[in-house]
Amino acid sequence: MTYTQLPDEMPTELLDALERHDLRDAQHLLGRRPPHLIADDLARMDAVDAVVAFRLLGKDQAIEVFEELAPVDQQAMLMGLRDTAFRDLVENLDPDDRVRMLREAPAKVVRRVLAGLSAHERRMTAALLGYPEGSVGRCMTPEVVPLEVDVTVGQSLDRVRLRGADAETVYTLPVVDRGRRLTGVVALRDLVLSSPDDALADHVVTDALRVHAAEPAEDAARLMRETNVLALPVVDSEERLVGLLTIDDAVEVIEEADTEDVARQSGSAPWTGHYMAATVWQLARYRIVWLLFLLLAATLTVTVTEAFESTLDKVTQLAMFIPLLIGTGGNAGAQAATAAVRALAVGEVRVFDLPAVVWRECRSGLVLGAMLAGLAMVLGTLFVGVHIAVVVGVALVIICGWAATVGGAMPLLAKRLNIDPAVVSAPMVTTLVDATGLVIYFLTARVVLGI
Amino acid sequence: MTYTQLPDEMPTELLDALERHDLRDAQHLLGRRPPHLIADDLARMDAVDAVVAFRLLGKDQAIEVFEELAPVDQQAMLMGLRDTAFRDLVENLDPDDRVRMLREAPAKVVRRVLAGLSAHERRMTAALLGYPEGSVGRCMTPEVVPLEVDVTVGQSLDRVRLRGADAETVYTLPVVDRGRRLTGVVALRDLVLSSPDDALADHVVTDALRVHAAEPAEDAARLMRETNVLALPVVDSEERLVGLLTIDDAVEVIEEADTEDVARQSGSAPWTGHYMAATVWQLARYRIVWLLFLLLAATLTVTVTEAFESTLDKVTQLAMFIPLLIGTGGNAGAQAATAAVRALAVGEVRVFDLPAVVWRECRSGLVLGAMLAGLAMVLGTLFVGVHIAVVVGVALVIICGWAATVGGAMPLLAKRLNIDPAVVSAPMVTTLVDATGLVIYFLTARVVLGI
Structure with a gap:
């Protein structure tokens, strides 16, 4: 099979x-x-x-x-x-x-x-x-076979044989002192490959990583992924062994966290069940909150357009490029936001990187804007003439630089404020950039066209 | 520590x-x-x-x-x-x-x-x-300790002791016949917990899952995640053992695939390095292709607006709601697309689910549109009066239903055509929905306002 x-x-x-x-x-x-x-x-x-x-x-x-x-x-x-x-x-x-x-x-x-x-x-x-929801304690296994440090390898293997049947894993064995405080871990592989007369102490890894039961499970799971361990010993606040976090549970924690991030980034509340098991009403309920919020935020764009109605009345053709400009700005912002959220999730970027992230995203946004402006000015000239084409080109450079900066910065700012960075989702950045992008566009039009 | x-x-x-x-x-x-x-x-x-x-x-x-x-x-x-x-x-x-x-x-x-x-x-x-790029063969370990089926548990353990030092893992041991064809697997745990005189054959799991070396690594990795195994035996086309896919490599495969999906969904080519190691030029290069493509696609919106210029000239106020309408349509489409891509990735949805997905997304889109229309009509009446508010409300319902349908269907269609579903990214759905949304809006305006 x-x-x-x-x-x-x-x-x-x-x-x-x-x-x-x-x-x-x-x-x-x-x-x-x-x-x-x-x-x-x-x-x-x-x-x-x-x-x-x-x-x-x-x-x-x-x-x-x-x-x-x-x-x-x-x-x-x-x-x-x-x-x-x-x-x-x-x-x-x-x-x-x-x-x-x-x-x-x-x-x-x-x-x-x-x-x-x-x-x-x-x-x-x-x-x-x-233990609190989402903590290591909630997903660890308490059924472990703790070894004592002052025995031989053979005695330890006997203990594994005696007690191992009930344990979730016996491949990573925690070693404790008389007070059940964690001394280190030993791999079953080392025990099997060593002489039974060896002292267990010679095979214990004493500087092995450990986690506290109250820590977030996602952090612990990502740590396991980074360090390639099969199980991580879990201790309480007195460093006493309380369980093991195994790799299969860690993988599940990561998958759930990623599914949640993906949902949040598209402006949905995360649905933790099977996609095909959700009813239409459940799908709608998980999505409506953000859509309503974003719709309210989008009224900003209505207000902006209204404020510039006189500009628009003079040159109606400016309206033709509104969807293109705010669409492109939104895309550039979403790219930066998504990259920042993912880099935060996998631990490549941390909150103190904010200035570095803003600096690189701003520059890459301007570079992208300049490239796009070239194409847009050709298209604009073909469609409506060179004056409006220049407005569109200039506005694109500024909008892309601004959108990438906002997109890169917001997830890190959210994290600093202890908000889930994925909540500062692509649609949220897009909606914010929509309104500000319009202001940039109309102001550019006024300056370039002298109206 | x-x-x-x-x-x-x-x-x-x-x-x-x-x-x-x-x-x-x-x-x-x-x-x-x-x-x-x-x-x-x-x-x-x-x-x-x-x-x-x-x-x-x-x-x-x-x-x-x-x-x-x-x-x-x-x-x-x-x-x-x-x-x-x-x-x-x-x-x-x-x-x-x-x-x-x-x-x-x-x-x-x-x-x-x-x-x-x-x-x-x-x-x-x-x-x-x-082996081809992205296949199981590329990330498996060939250093395994194959056991022969007609020995005892004790003899097997001796073999593990002799050969285990070089192997990447000894916790899942593949069992082969004389022709190196895979018979099944045995867990080291079972060997340790059994009597050395037992026949190995009594402990071999013969219906254990296996994968072919040429299969996609991502599929095999997701299978490991679903079945909670630590290692999966890998065979060639003649069912001969060629290696083991271990959980740590599988987790890495999944993480990379997810990072890739996330990047693709925001319209970036995936950057496989460390985020902070990418230069501004690399960032721009990975993003420009999609932005250019989307900009070209966005010229559709220019053409649509141009085609309806007479409508717009008669009621300039219609322009005020363009960003709001296409923004909301884009958000609804992105939510559906993201949910579908993720459900495909984790295996909850498969290509043959297309009709079911379209049916549920269409209905949930209409439900969401109706809820949003309520709010939009109140806002519209306050801003510009009841006639345009009705246009906006009706258009919202149709646009949301359409956007969710397109967003849900496109990833599955892409998968059927053997295109990475994540490529049918949120921005691509958004841009498509932008242009069609405008047509829906202007046509609704003509019908409702009688112009």
Whole structure:
């Protein structure tokens, strides 16, 4: 079963079987489909069908499929299950997956989940839920195998054999002192490749990076990506080991943060579920706030045009170039804003880089404006004559320089003010640049045409 | 050394030491700074200073820092090294890191690198370079420890001990038959937790996913993210094992693909280096193509406005709402386009979803347009009177429905035509919607105002 040979689309036999309510046949077909594809199938079905199909899955398969669903879809699925199935599923999830599922869940769902758990699982889950939303503590695994530093490699391996079955990973093993304070980490690979009689202490990496449970998960995940580690030990404020952040959870944190950034940059609130699972109303709700705000901001352009009505009345042809000029300014601003937001996200640019960013974006905007002005003046001369062409050309240079400067600066300013830089989205920069671009255009026209 | 305690900015003492040419002091300070931060420092320095600082690093540290650099920066750094240092560094890189560095490198750099390698490393590197750019083969590691299926767990562990030191990972072990054809994989964890006398065959996962070396690396990386595996076995067209794709490389592939998508969506060619390492000219070069294209496309708006000049002459006030209308249409289109590109990238939407996507985006666009029209008509009445307000309101509903439909459909159409969906960027949708939006606006005006 190679990746390329997997059918993306839900096999029609399976859909047929579900439609015919031939549950045995459907069950058989589902059994042969990989969990991550079933999860995608479920997200695309309507809620009732999805629950029916989900109930047909074998116990282990159900857990694997469930873990692949988005939290909103998980909650919907869970509410459709009968009590025993509900408890079975919830009890068998890893604590971090359980906490992920409960994100933004209504209080009554949280209570029902916690009530159904065994005492041990409930304690672990409650501990993770105690950390702030979006923190490392919320997505780490508390099920680790801590080693003590004053033993041999062989003794450590014995301990891994004894306790490893319950742990989420045994490839990165945290090493602690008697007070459970983190000393360092050791890789299982080193243990396996060393002599059993070696002292563990000789293999412990004591300057290994660690993170605090209350730190933002996204920062920790990007750090893991940059340093290529498979798991990062997590400590509390007293440097005591509380868990491990594993690479699969880190990858998910990064993917979610990127999806959120992308949505914000286009002026949408982030929708965390599966795209095909969102209803039309949900799509509209996530987008309307920004559109309304931007529409209000766009009334600035109405005011500006009104203020220059006399100029426009004298040379109506100026109106012909309004969309082109503000469109180009918006594009130049959006390019700079997008580059700055991404560079901030991956850590290539930081807040103290503001002057450097403004300086380089301003210059590159002017360079771009000059290049564009050449083309625009040729086009303008062809369409309406050389005078207006000069106005358009001059205005383009100034508008592009200004737009790139604003686009580059705003995400960094937002970050300094502790606002998500992606919120200072391309449409916001575009709308701001629209109004100011018009002012630049009309003022240029007055000066060049002497009106 | 906890993450939060690490200084982001290059310590001033270090900068001072470099400036004073106090190399011993600088060397001492560099020794205490983590590699991923040094890599960031180097990308921000000018080329000559960066080479000076890089030469001060210890051998192991130099390799770690080098691996964190972007390929363009790596090539620049390499060309600044003396022959022995050059050969040392290149020989000690992992084959996949070496191949990554050579991406888009000039032929003379590739030749110099290959010439400096030992026969063994050269053979491995040449094999990876034989796969197409962007394929799995280019970023997999060929240094694996294949196990044979008809041995015991204990014998397998012995083999890992013997051969594991050279392998990039030993946590996922591919299992092959006598013809080196892939049978399945086994996790080191299972080997460690099992009895040494167990047959290996009992622990092999035979239905494990695998990828072909010629497949796109991004697809394989997303598959790893979805299925939470640490390494994916890579086979050739005869199902023979050729390597492993490890999670750290997969994460990098995803991050690069996302950065590329983000750049493309804002109408930039993707710049693969560090943002702060790009010169103003490079920034401009990566952005100018789209801006020129969009400017040309924007002349459509000039033509449209010209065609409706008589309408505009009769009611000059119509010009006041041009920026607002096309801006809003552009925003609605950009939201839909961005959502569709992202959903395609993470695999939530596929080409065959086109009718479903068009249907939901069209409806959500109309819903959004109706909401916005309410606000716009109030504003319009206040600014210019009820007649033009009605024109603006009606036009908004149609424009938003149309913009969302175009925005949702174009990325999927592009994908069907094998064009990168991100190229059908927000600015491209915006520009298209600008011109068509104007036609909608003027036609609505003619009908409603009876001119």
